[in-house]
Amino acid sequence: MNADTVFERPLTAHIDPTREPLSLKEYEAVGGYAALRKAVKEMAPGDVTKAVKDANLRGRGGAGFPTGVKWSLIPMGADAPRDKYIICNADEMEPGTFKDRLLMEGNPHQLVEAMLVSAYAIQASRAYIFLRGEYILAAQRLRAAIAEAMESGYVGAHILGGSWGVSLSVHTGAGRYICGEETALINSLEGKRANPRAKPPFPQIAGLWGKPTVVNNVETLCNVPHIVNRGADWFHGLSQGRSQDSGTKLYGCSGRVKNPGCWELPFGTTAREILEDYAGGLQDGLKLKCWLPGGASTDFLLPEQLDLAMDYDTIGHAHSRMGTGLIMAVDDHQDILKVLLNLEEFFAQESCGWCTPCRDGLPWSVKILRALIARQGRRKDIGILEEMTHALGPGRTFCAHAPGAMEPLQSALRFFRDEFEAGVAEHPAPTPAELQVLT
Amino acid sequence: MATIHVDGKEYEVDGSDNLLHACLSLGLNIPYFCWHPALGSVGACRQCAVKQFKDADDTRGRLVMSCLTSATTGTYISITDPEAVAFRASVDEFLMANHPHDCPVCEEGGHCHLQDMTVMTGHSLRRYHFTKRTHLNQDLGPFINHEMNRCIACYRCDRFYREYAGGTDFGVFGAHDNVYFGRPTPGTLENEFSGNLTEVCPTGVFTDKTHSERYVRKWDMQYAPSVCMHCSLGCNVSPGERYGEIRRIENRYNGTINHYFLCDRGRFGYGYTNRKDRPRVAFIAQDGKLAQASTEDARARLGGLLRGAKHVVGIGSPRASLESNFALRELVGAENFFDGHSDAEHVLVAQAIAILRDGPVASTTLKALESGDAALVLGEDVMQTAPRAALSLRQAARGLGQKLLAQQKLQHWQAGALENLAQDHYNPIFVTATHATRLDPIATETCRAAVEDQARLGLAVAHFIDPAAPAVAGLDAATEARAQRIAECLLAAERPLVVSGTGAGSAEILQAAANVAWALHARGKTVGFFLAFPEANSFGLGLMDARPLGEALDALANGAAEVAIVVENDLFRRAPTARVEAALDKARLVVVDHQDTPTTRHAEVLLPAATVFEGDGTVVNNEGRAQRYFQVFDTAYYHPDIATTESWRWLRRLLSDVRGDGHDASTFDEVSSACAAVLPQFTAITKAAPQAKFRILGLKAARTPHRYSGRTAMRANLSVHEPRASQDADSPLAFSMEGFNGTGTDNTPADQRPGALVSYAWAPGWNSPQAWNKFQDEVGGHLRGGDPGVHLFTANTQASTTYFTHIPAAFVVDNTTPRVVALPQIFGSELLSSRAEPVASRITEAYVAMNGTLAATLSLAEHDSVAVTIAGSVLSLPVRISDALPDGIIGVPDGAPGIPRIATGAQATLKVGAAA
Amino acid sequence: MSTADPVKLKDLPKVAPFVLHPDDRAAIVHEKTLYDYPRAAVIEALKIVQARHGWVCDAAVTAIADVLGVTAADVDGVATFYNLIFRQPVGRHVIKICDSIGCFLTGYEALRAAFEKHLGIRYGGTTPDNRFTLLPVVCLGACDRGPVIMIDDDTHFNVGPDGIVALLERYA
Numbered sequence A: 001m002n003a004d005t006v007f008e009r010p011l012t013a014h015i016d017p018t019r020e021p022l023s024l025k026e027y028e029a030v031g032g033y034a035a036l037r038k039a040v041k042e043m044a045p046g047d048v049t050k051a052v053k054d055a056n057l058r059g060r061g062g063a064g065f066p067t068g069v070k071w072s073l074i075p076m077g078a079d080a081p082r083d084k085y086i087i088c089n090a091d092e093m094e095p096g097t098f099k100d101r102l103l104m105e106g107n108p109h110q111l112v113e114a115m116l117v118s119a120y121a122i123q124a125s126r127a128y129i130f131l132r133g134e135y136i137l138a139a140q141r142l143r144a145a146i147a148e149a150m151e152s153g154y155v156g157a158h159i160l161g162g163s164w165g166v167s168l169s170v171h172t173g174a175g176r177y178i179c180g181e182e183t184a185l186i187n188s189l190e191g192k193r194a195n196p197r198a199k200p201p202f203p204q205i206a207g208l209w210g211k212p213t214v215v216n217n218v219e220t221l222c223n224v225p226h227i228v229n230r231g232a233d234w235f236h237g238l239s240q241g242r243s244q245d246s247g248t249k250l251y252g253c254s255g256r257v258k259n260p261g262c263w264e265l266p267f268g269t270t271a272r273e274i275l276e277d278y279a280g281g282l283q284d285g286l287k288l289k290c291w292l293p294g295g296a297s298t299d300f301l302l303p304e305q306l307d308l309a310m311d312y313d314t315i316g317h318a319h320s321r322m323g324t325g326l327i328m329a330v331d332d333h334q335d336i337l338k339v340l341l342n343l344e345e346f347f348a349q350e351s352c353g354w355c356t357p358c359r360d361g362l363p364w365s366v367k368i369l370r371a372l373i374a375r376q377g378r379r380k381d382i383g384i385l386e387e388m389t390h391a392l393g394p395g396r397t398f399c400a401h402a403p404g405a406m407e408p409l410q411s412a413l414r415f416f417r418d419e420f421e422a423g424v425a426e427h428p429a430p431t432p433a434e435l436q437v438l439t
Numbered sequence B: 001m002a003t004i005h006v007d008g009k010e011y012e013v014d015g016s017d018n019l020l021h022a023c024l025s026l027g028l029n030i031p032y033f034c035w036h037p038a039l040g041s042v043g044a045c046r047q048c049a050v051k052q053f054k055d056a057d058d059t060r061g062r063l064v065m066s067c068l069t070s071a072t073t074g075t076y077i078s079i080t081d082p083e084a085v086a087f088r089a090s091v092d093e094f095l096m097a098n099h100p101h102d103c104p105v106c107e108e109g110g111h112c113h114l115q116d117m118t119v120m121t122g123h124s125l126r127r128y129h130f131t132k133r134t135h136l137n138q139d140l141g142p143f144i145n146h147e148m149n150r151c152i153a154c155y156r157c158d159r160f161y162r163e164y165a166g167g168t169d170f171g172v173f174g175a176h177d178n179v180y181f182g183r184p185t186p187g188t189l190e191n192e193f194s195g196n197l198t199e200v201c202p203t204g205v206f207t208d209k210t211h212s213e214r215y216v217r218k219w220d221m222q223y224a225p226s227v228c229m230h231c232s233l234g235c236n237v238s239p240g241e242r243y244g245e246i247r248r249i250e251n252r253y254n255g256t257i258n259h260y261f262l263c264d265r266g267r268f269g270y271g272y273t274n275r276k277d278r279p280r281v282a283f284i285a286q287d288g289k290l291a292q293a294s295t296e297d298a299r300a301r302l303g304g305l306l307r308g309a310k311h312v313v314g315i316g317s318p319r320a321s322l323e324s325n326f327a328l329r330e331l332v333g334a335e336n337f338f339d340g341h342s343d344a345e346h347v348l349v350a351q352a353i354a355i356l357r358d359g360p361v362a363s364t365t366l367k368a369l370e371s372g373d374a375a376l377v378l379g380e381d382v383m384q385t386a387p388r389a390a391l392s393l394r395q396a397a398r399g400l401g402q403k404l405l406a407q408q409k410l411q412h413w414q415a416g417a418l419e420n421l422a423q424d425h426y427n428p429i430f431v432t433a434t435h436a437t438r439l440d441p442i443a444t445e446t447c448r449a450a451v452e453d454q455a456r457l458g459l460a461v462a463h464f465i466d467p468a469a470p471a472v473a474g475l476d477a478a479t480e481a482r483a484q485r486i487a488e489c490l491l492a493a494e495r496p497l498v499v500s501g502t503g504a505g506s507a508e509i510l511q512a513a514a515n516v517a518w519a520l521h522a523r524g525k526t527v528g529f530f531l532a533f534p535e536a537n538s539f540g541l542g543l544m545d546a547r548p549l550g551e552a553l554d555a556l557a558n559g560a561a562e563v564a565i566v567v568e569n570d571l572f573r574r575a576p577t578a579r580v581e582a583a584l585d586k587a588r589l590v591v592v593d594h595q596d597t598p599t600t601r602h603a604e605v606l607l608p609a610a611t612v613f614e615g616d617g618t619v620v621n622n623e624g625r626a627q628r629y630f631q632v633f634d635t636a637y638y639h640p641d642i643a644t645t646e647s648w649r650w651l652r653r654l655l656s657d658v659r660g661d662g663h664d665a666s667t668f669d670e671v672s673s674a675c676a677a678v679l680p681q682f683t684a685i686t687k688a689a690p691q692a693k694f695r696i697l698g699l700k701a702a703r704t705p706h707r708y709s710g711r712t713a714m715r716a717n718l719s720v721h722e723p724r725a726s727q728d729a730d731s732p733l734a735f736s737m738e739g740f741n742g743t744g745t746d747n748t749p750a751d752q753r754p755g756a757l758v759s760y761a762w763a764p765g766w767n768s769p770q771a772w773n774k775f776q777d778e779v780g781g782h783l784r785g786g787d788p789g790v791h792l793f794t795a796n797t798q799a800s801t802t803y804f805t806h807i808p809a810a811f812v813v814d815n816t817t818p819r820v821v822a823l824p825q826i827f828g829s830e831l832l833s834s835r836a837e838p839v840a841s842r843i844t845e846a847y848v849a850m851n852g853t854l855a856a857t858l859s860l861a862e863h864d865s866v867a868v869t870i871a872g873s874v875l876s877l878p879v880r881i882s883d884a885l886p887d888g889i890i891g892v893p894d895g896a897p898g899i900p901r902i903a904t905g906a907q908a909t910l911k912v913g914a915a916a
Numbered sequence C: 001m002s003t004a005d006p007v008k009l010k011d012l013p014k015v016a017p018f019v020l021h022p023d024d025r026a027a028i029v030h031e032k033t034l035y036d037y038p039r040a041a042v043i044e045a046l047k048i049v050q051a052r053h054g055w056v057c058d059a060a061v062t063a064i065a066d067v068l069g070v071t072a073a074d075v076d077g078v079a080t081f082y083n084l085i086f087r088q089p090v091g092r093h094v095i096k097i098c099d100s101i102g103c104f105l106t107g108y109e110a111l112r113a114a115f116e117k118h119l120g121i122r123y124g125g126t127t128p129d130n131r132f133t134l135l136p137v138v139c140l141g142a143c144d145r146g147p148v149i150m151i152d153d154d155t156h157f158n159v160g161p162d163g164i165v166a167l168l169e170r171y172a
């Protein structure tokens, strides 16, 4: 496959960054709100969930959890709590990730419809789009789209004249990566400090204000209307047999590449295709040193692993994670310690401060990296970093933030050990420029 | 029960607990910080990790937080697994990275949970070689020090202060490694339970400021099991002494009463005992002034006085022990023994006792209040009169969260889920009072009305519950509906509570409360009935059936009696000044007290009494539980010329002088046993604690920790020859580190240390208050050696319910002569604590409160001055407008400087503009 | 949250005593209706106040707490948790430079240096004329167009060190 291969791009078909997004009328003209109509008029809520389950839609927020399974844990029927919530996780803050912005700015009605269909599936009473505060344009466009949808009776008390209704509003955040973690997001939406919550109870049982709640990523949800319209088989077909996973995926690439960007491609497209065919390879004079497959919280992979299919299992078997699927190319002019320092500074700064290893471990790792960069490290510091990759690993901390922070570190320690060793103090004195990084 | 496997051994545990709780209950050590038995699990610190295996064959296992994992049957864990051990050490290392190395100057040093856990995890070498993050501190008022650099961010303070205690002026600020725990702006912590932060905080961020000035290490203080004297609840305390001064009060665990927490009055009110102006030797009046005298001279004088007098009256005190009151009664004769309460309180206490003793429902315990799921608080402002009970009631309200957890099949310790499910919903609590109370924020409904209207509401509630209870005629529809709502709510509850007391100054309120409790009982409900009493030993004194004080005052004023012996009482707090003066002007007055009060100034002879810390005694708390307190230290050890001793011992000496029998050296057990023998209602008191001859493994229990240092030099300023340690003939405790100091968890049988003889919390490796874990049958349960205290009577559940039938008339508003209510104050209303400097600084200024309507009719605005005439005294007071007060009622703060003690219910006249 | 003496008072620009603008109050009251519990409006309330005053002072924290019926400690706990709420005065325009990995790889460090040099301030600083405050911000979700910055509500893509003078001209 190359960049000219033609295939379906349901999520981005109507996105054209050079013009205003589709209005409600325009969106309806290309088939918009048909899925909502179909769901509400022709399908029982459980049918929608079943369709999503059959389609094997997996969460695009990073963890790949099957969406239909998540929804099916929501209590349904007459005995279920009256208040139920669906929240769209639009807090996109994973460094290197810029796909949800594209979807929201590019076709806000698609997300609005997706929210409504999904809300119908779980019979939610309120729906919120938790949008990161910096996405000013997305907020404007989403709010405008919601207003239009309300006028047309798609949002409100009796949607399409039926008995079910849901309110939909945009909630903008005030900046904190941890708000993307779904239970922290719920706390944040409640107007609290965004510390994650202990699970169990899972949000589907006791989420927002203690009521059943579903949290899904923007991209995940945007698939839902298309699945409702066209069915599971069509959805499976989208990945063209390149992956066990179904559908398309918004892949992307950034770093010093010729043509950075984000493209909707069949699930399982290889990293090499993304980097070379779509992003045009590295800028002249640069070579690939390593790459992050899907955001700052994934393990580095090496150039020789570029032929891996970008799907959850394949990247997982290669000891990394597909994460958000937006590749970050690190070129050979980069000092891996400085790259890591940048990453770990991010994680240390964005730690919510709730659990010990993350709160007090990450800042320590930052200080060690600074010392190593300044060639003032101590030999045992490398051992300490190594220990941290265990002590801050999965299950050790309260949420997945710190384990995410350890992924690039542990892979860097594995692949670029010599660069760490070079930072130990026996080595030549640092240059003034190097020293500056310390401050 | 559940069977779990820990490091290859099988144990039976309570399956509803988490693994941390279960293992600690088994006596196994797992380090932890964020978990607290009363606060539940949140999984923040990650210190409690253990390895969990799928089954007996699994060898890989995975780390889990023991505080967040259920102890269900078939659980296999390892505490000693190397990976778990290494992880726990690294958690401690992370915590210590920013922690200052200031243990030598830190006031937590030596009873610091962080120190203990650092030793337990084995983290000993600092590898962190970078700068530490630092914070600025806040001035949090007279009680609490703040040293944020020591914070390890376990979030316990926040969870205790805001969730558990309902404080509003505290929070967590910032994020990542810059989280800050404190007030939004510097200033006094307002919550009445702020002092518990010093024990809840596992390190030295929050420490006891009252202790700072005269700081001493935990191991260098001497302790004895003691009881708080500052209200009627009888919370157990552990006072620490050094060089003849009480240096600090800490909570003493009693699983039936206060368990882990005290109120600030109880914790910080001890300073009265250290006052320089206390009488510490005898005084005899000379030329109208009291002059120091030797004990011999004073006794000689008193012998003559008592032998010559025709008629001697003895006036007891609700803040003196049973033994002291009894010894006075013995000295003067039962017919000449008078109650030390005011006459109004005399009636109320008698009424309250009769209700609890003769009615079908006995008192519930303070701890049991927490498991109530609906409450009617009738007329009693518990936060001010019996503060610790307000904390328990708050837990009853929060119990809704527990119900919701259970509905979701979640465990009771899931603290985060509890908050999440409950949000700001509480179990129903109905609060009636004449004024706004600090329980109002969690109240489902509040009713502000005059006492008779509150009583009418209560009686109506009782009638709705059980139609056999008398109906109240003439209620308005709203009150009728409210009564029905309350009745339905109480009936719907599994464990309804009825809380009231003497604080409203109304026997009708007490009767109404009794009717409600009895009606619930009649309907087959397990009702928690709880009455607050005026003072620490009001219940005990009330049981002595003494004659009312007014009769003694009259007898003195009219010459029928010529000598009065007043024990630990200031009569000016008990009756109007003019009446007391009329009596004392005529009388020859003997006072035994440890405080210099207006009464002592009228004394002809003044004998220096011991405070609760300096002597032994028994007091009876509001539930009728007799509790023993023990002498903490021997005053004469440091200052041989000090003559203070228990009032009962003075009175026994006087008795022996009068009788001339030479029996001068009564012991506590003698007096206590005599009391039990003479007054059958006190038969049980000798069981409140072991008697002096009791030994554990042949030893007395030590009052000081093993490491207690410097005893050999303590008296070097007097003589370099070290005297023998003081001997204690009154108790099974030794004034020494030589004695039994075990917990019962080591190789000694578990029940060898009775709960009543645990002076302070210490166990090997556990120096902080967390060491209570080692004394409990299960963590957070009862003391293994039994919770201290004995009930003097059991519920008369077979008693037939004879409802009170008197229905008070509705209150008639008269704004020209409004009724005065004394507004009880946690700081100020109680005498002894008000004499502690830090508490004194929290006492409100005098004011008169009234609602806007009354203020408007008098053209008064906030802060305006008004002359208030109450029972003949004219007070010039600034106005405070509080619309919570009903029409026709004004309030003055009880115990504020310049305000005499006013009996609730007096009539006042207000004159605008004029100053007194 | 403020501590005994967090910032020297003389360093703070003079600001008029805080009053909650009636429009802001109305906006906050409206926000409350979007949620089942008023507390959920706290972040939006902070943003509403900040939009008018540039930052959130202690008195504003108390005012918001009053409108929402929560404690000042709760409001401040939230205000100090999030990156985009300023509890100290800022200049008329706030420049936020993305310092995350995407922009780091495409020249963030040079851009930051250029801003600091041009404005004569470092991160957290405000120019003496009170015009600009300089702050870092985490990944702005436009790594394909880095380096990225935001000035107030405007996002600027592909910003190089050379372009900043002209860019700043637009913000008086």
Ligand SMILES: Cc1cc2nc3c(=O)[nH]c(=O)nc-3n(C[C@H](O)[C@H](O)[C@H](O)COP(=O)(O)O)c2cc1C
Residues within 6 Å of the ligand: A058, A059, A060, A061, A062, A063, A064, A065, A067, A089, A090, A091, A092, A093, A094, A177, A178, A179, A180, A181, A182, A183, A215, A216, A217, A218, A220, A221, A399, A400, A401, A404
């Ligand atoms: C530290 C952290 C940050 C996260 N940030 C985001 C985010 O910005 N956007 C997102 O959709 N999911 C994020 N997630 C994943 C969410 O917790 C959650 O899994 C996701 O919203 C579920 O939606 P999905 O099943 O549709 O992927 C984050 C998770 C963690 C642990």
Ligand code: SF4
Residues within 6 Å of the ligand: A178, A195, A196, A350, A351, A352, A353, A354, A355, A356, A358, A359, A397, A398, A399, A400, A401, A402, A403
């Ligand atoms: S790992 Fe712990 S401190 Fe870090 S973000 Fe998650 S809960 Fe907060």
Ligand code: FES
Residues within 6 Å of the ligand: B020, B031, B032, B033, B034, B035, B042, B043, B044, B045, B046, B047, B048, B049, B065, B066, B067, B068
């Ligand atoms: S005690 Fe279990 S995580 Fe803190």
